[in-house]
Structures are given as structure tokens and as C-alpha cells.
Amino acid sequence: MKSRTLQKDKVNIITLGCSKNLVDSEVLSGQLKANEIDVVHENSKLDHNIVVVNTCGFIDKAKEESVNTILDQVELKKKGKLDKVYVTGCLSERYRSDLEAEIPEVDAWFGTLELPLILKQFDADYKSELLGERMLGTPKHYAYLKISEGCNRTCAFCAIPLMRGAHVSRSMEDLVKEAESLVRRGVKEIMLIAQELTYYGLDLYKKRMLAELLNKLADVKGIEWIRLHYAYPNKFPLEVLDVMRERSNICNYLDMPLQHASNNMLKAMKRQSTRQEMEELIAAIREKNPGICLRTTLIAGFPGETREDVEELKDFLTRMRFDRVGIFTYSHEEGTSGYALIDDVPAEEKQARAQEIMELQQEISYEKNVEKVGKVFKVIIDKKEAGRYLGRTEFDSVEVDNEVVIHSTKKLPVGEFVNVKITKAYDYDLEGEVIL
Template identity: 80%
Template sequence: MKTRTLRKDKVNIITLGCSKNVVDSEVLSGQLKANDIAVVHESKKPDHNIVVINTCGFIDKAKEESINTILDHVELKKKGRIDKVYVTGCLSERYRQNLEEEIPEVDAWFGTLELPLMLKQFNADYKTELLGERLLSTPKHYAYMKISEGCNRTCSFCAIPLMRGQHVSKPIEQLVAEAEGLVKNGVKEIMLIAQELTYYGLDIYKKRDLPRLLHALADVKGLEWIRLHYAYPSKFPLEIIDVMKDRPNICNYLDMPLQHASDNMLKAMRRQITKSEMDDLIGEIRSRIPGICLRTTLITGFPGETEKDVEDVKSFLQQHRFDRVGIFTYSHEEGTSAHALADNVPNEEKERRAQEIMEVQQEISYEKNQDKIGQEFRVIIDKKEAGRYLARTEFDSVEVDNEVIINADKKLPVGEFVNVRITKAYDYDLEGELI
């Protein structure tokens, strides 16, 4: 066992799971830095002695990844290559007692809302004056911004309320100040995230107040793009679409997870909406903003799902021709109301159904991309890779959506906007030339 040296502590934060975890890790790193503690994100160098693993506990695959990451770092601790391993996030919140017994080598476990307690492990103080300030792990031109925590919805498949608690909105003035701080540090695009965007304001303003927040954020000078993620379709406040139409720096992009298109499944999932109501909502949104990019996510293999239900999903995709679609296979989660049902679709069948559905969407995506050939778009440069620049239009979010590949002779600064004409189109990506 290597003996501990007197070197100064350096913390490496490893983030697993969703963008909400990314924000939590960035806030933690900002607090550590403010307490004069060296901190890095996802460092591959052996230059740190403490690791904080921010875990995901959403579905089986995410839980498995989190457990494996913890075990890998416990092994590094046993070999004397790091001194301490701390674990936080959703997996820790949900299974702490079991995990403490099974992996005693971890130095401490923390829940999703225990940042001040974690800081005490570093003899650090929680600095309230840093509210909203953080050390970004993303490229400096974009950032995620969490507008609320938790969720009051009762979807039968979802364990998020067990891990994140009830819905709590952040005040508008706090979010505007956070956005101003991000822009001051070079951020041009903000992706608004929450477990449920449309619930924003119900707890503190006694009404759905996302439209007012959007107007306030759109007024922030230097904020070029505002993007909306995770808007629940039931009782969707259409005023959001009106604000999007009125304010040019709000992207014509909406991520609205629908989860299924069969009434039987929607009812079993407790989604509080019917297929007919979803049809009407999608039609109304597209009538108010023709050309809006609609992204959705779907679940296959929910208990009791039949081949007819899968066919309903495929027909729904062909009917509405979404721009972007993501798909999950159902995960049988303890503590959810669906856990009382028999998980009667084998994993191989879940995967087969997911693949079948995505093949339908792949064809739709290819056809929609072909229509873009010859069109001109304003894009933001994300990075240079293998001699080519990778960019995005306002219709594409980071990591989950399409990219525009640009072959350019001149240098294009990362984070800057340029205009391109689309020259080639593939299933999911585009190629373009500078105008």
C-alpha cells in the first residue's frame, strides 16, 4: 500500500447519467474551487487523490454503469493510487443503505440534495453567495441550466420522484442572474432542463410560469440560443409556443417526451393523456410554428405491451414525422407503481421492438434531411475533429441530435456562428459548405 504524501488534495468529479447530474457536478466543482480546493472533471491523468462519482439510478443499464464505476475506483483506492472515493447522485440517494453494506470501501455516500454535507468532508463551507455559479464541464459556449428540481408527476415507470423528491422551482430573478453570469463567461446557448419544464412556477408563483421565465431569459444580452428540454405533454401550456414564436433567441425546438402512442400503454403508464389529445397538441404546436423541430422519447417493452401497441407507435411516427426520436427499453424499477405488474416482455424482445421502431424513424430522418439539401442554416461550431468542423443548427441539441459537418479551408473559431449551405444529407447528419 502506497503511503499518503503531504500533497495538496485534488478532486476528480466523474458524472454519469443525465444533464441534471452534469449541472450538479458543476455546482460542486464551483464550491470546491471557491474553497481553494483543486478540482477537475473526468480527468484521465493520475493527478488527483480524491474521486467523487455522481451516479445515475434511473434504469438498469445506468445503475450497472454506476456500480462498475464505483468498483473500478475502489480498486484504485486498494492499490493506493487514490486516497478517497465519495459517491453522490441518484443511485446513492436511492440505495445508500444497501450500497454501504455491499461496498464498505467507499468513504462516504451522499444523496442528491446533500451538497453542504459533502463539502464538510473537505473541510469546506457551502458558499451561498455562489448561488448559480459553477465550473462548467461543457465547452464554454453552451451550458445546461436547471430551472427546477424534482417532479410531482406519477408516471408508473419512473423512479425520479423517489430520488429527486417533489417539484421545486428556482425563482426567476435567480435564474436570470445565473444566465447573465454564464453569458459573461462566454456562454451563447443555454439548454433549459428540469424533470418537467411545464410545471415551472406552480409551487412559488401558483401558476405555470415558464412563459414569463422565457421572456426574462430572452432579454439577457448576449444570450443567442435558448433551448427547451423535457416538456410534459399533459396540460401543455401553449403560451410557451407563443413566446418561442415571438422571441428570436428561443430556438424553434421542443423536447417533449411522449413515451408511447397506444392508449392502453399511455393509461398503464399513467401519462394523463390520450393519443387523440397528443395528435391535437402536436397539430396545434405545428400550426403556431410551422417548421418547429419536435423531439420525443419513447419506451418499448412496458408490462403488457403487445405487437399491436408497437404497430401503433410505428403508425404514430409515420403520421407525425418527428424530427428527432430517442428510445428506451422498459426497466422494472422498485418503488414505482409499475413494479407491481409482471415484467413480461423479455429483454431481447424489448430490444427488438426498439430497433424496429428506430428503423421507421431512421427512414423519416433520412427523408427530412434530404429535403435540407440546398437550404441555408445558421450554425454554431462545437468542435474540430479529424480535420473537420462539427456544428449544429437551432434544430439540434448537444450530443443527442444531428450534426452539420463542415469542411473549411479557413479556421472557424469554436463557439462562433457561421452560415452554411447543406450539400449532403445522411440518416442523421448533414454536410455543409460555408456561405
């Protein structure tokens, strides 16, 4: 018998994929801790004896990373360095039966909504009174707030509804309580996440209630920034922009994945929008909120995409001049309606198209950053690295957007806000000095 089995269990949670997965891991951690079980995130000390891998099953690359991570943990178990390996999350939800057969060394597999069953493995009870209590896996000054689960859309490329189910909103009361709890723990920036923010409330309140939710969250004392991720363009509730403009602690920032701009592609993707409708919406957004930072995400290489479609997308980017753009290459996902189409764009060509689009956006990003030189922005300090500080403006979200590099002989506490005058611009980052 290994000596470690005589010691108290220590659980390490490894999180792969998106911020929604991170929140799930944080909730699991909070529940384990409340049941007096020692738990850590991404433990580098390797002094744990149980691992929970929270997987991503979104696209091929993410699935491969998840499988490799599981196999790494199984190998540690074989060497006697772990007692148990559990797997949860989207990959497990989607491919559980196949994975059970292929990797029998895993002790148990769980889906995305089976938190109470995971806790049973530890003889722990799900504590409903802990609603909103999480063990944060982020620096303490910012956190994600998941306002709903699942999605009712039927986009041809997306497997999320297969893994997360239909849209289910959380009540405004619960979300406000969770926000208040986060503030008590030092959180100053809250990033709202969901598969589709703008659908919020339709199931609970029979109408879109994101604007009302924002007002209630903006009232929570101590929240200095509220940021919106993953809005959907179809039937976008423009009243959200009024609240954004009126409330000083709501960032003038909107993440709205559009996926493409060619009408042929939008129709094939089942996006329920045309290019003209999207351009009209963007114009309306900018008219209501001049200076708003618009982020979007695109897909390159969807089945049937032609050179003309790529050129139309590039023209759209040139005309719309988004502040931030991310791009994925299309992944042929079984179970989606897109899977019935022929995946006719070679992988190398998908990558080449994505690179071509990002080179165009790189120029736009640089031009927009140059416009900021000489101006002063409120910046939150995220970390100190290699003798310099790294922060963000209200126009930048964590990990996916620009950073502001600050050289300062004066100590700048992480999580604090400072005024920074921009002195230099790069393609995706800025440099500046603190203004006292």
C-alpha cells in the same frame, strides 16, 4: 505513509447519467474551488487523490455503469492510487444502505440534495453567495440551466421522484442571474432542463410561468440560443410557443417525451394523456410554430405491451413525423407502480421492438434531412475533429441530435456561428459548406 498525502488534495469528479447530474457536479466543483480546493472533471491525468462519483440510478444499464465505476475507483484506492472515494447522486440516494454494505471501501455516501454534507468532508463551507456559479463541464459556448428540481408526476415506469423528490422551482430572479453569469463566461447557448419544464412556477407563483421565464432569459444580452428540453404534454402551456415565435434567440425546438401512443399503454404508464390529445397538441404546436423541430422519447416493452400496441406506436410516428426520436427499453424499477406489474416482455423482444421503431424513424429522419439540402442554416461550431468541423443548427441539441459536418480550409473558431449551405444528407447528419 504515501507521499501524495503530504500534497495538497486534488478532487476529480466523475459524472454519470443526465445533464441534470452534470449541473450538480458543476455546482459542487464551483463550491470546492471557492473553498480553494483543487478540483477537476473527468481527470485523465490521474494526478488527483480524491474522487467523487456522481451516479445515475435511472434504469438498469445506468445503475450497472454507476456500480462498475465505483468499483473501478475503489480498486484504485486499494492499490494506493487514491486516498478517498465518495459517492453521490441518484444511485446513492436510492440504494445507499445496500451499497454501504456491499462496497464498504467507499468513504462516504450522499444523496442528491446533500451538497453541504459533501463539502464538510473537505472542511469546506457551502457558500450561498455563489448561487449560479459553476465550474462548467461543457465547452464554454454552451451550458445547461436547471430551472427546477424533482417531479410531482407519478408515471408508472419512473423512479425519478424517488431519487429527486417533489417539484421545486427556482426563482426567475436566480435563474436570470445565473444566465447572466454564464454569458460573462462566454456561454452563447443555454439549454433549459428540468424533470418537467412546463410545470415551472406552479409551486412558487401558483401558475405555470415558463413563458414569463423565457421572456426574461431572452432579454439577457449575449444569449444567442435558448433551447427547451423535457416538456410534458398534459396541460401544455401554449403561450410558450408565442414567446418562442416572437423571440429570435429562442430556438424553434421542443423536446417533449411522450413515451408511447397506444391508449392502453398510456393508461398503464399513468401518462394522463390519450393519443388523440397528443395528436391535437402536436397539431396546435405546428400551427403556432410552423417549422418547429419536435423531439420525443419513447419506451419499448412496458409490461403488457402487445404487437398491436407496437403497431399503433409505429402508425403514430408515421403520421406525426417527428424530427428527432429517442427510445429506451423498459426497465423494471422497484418502488415504481409499474413494478407491481409482470415484466412480461423478454429483454430480447424489447430490444427488437426498439430497433424496429428506430428503423422506421431512421427513414423519416433521412427524408426530413433531404429536404434541407440546398438550404442555408445558422450553425454553431462545436468542435474540430479529424480535419473537419462539427456544428449544429437551432434544430439540434448537444449529443442527442444531428450534427452538421463542415469541410473548410478557413479556420472556424469553436463557439462561433456561421452560415452553412447544406450539400448532403444522411440518416442522422448533414454536410455543408460555409457561406461567406
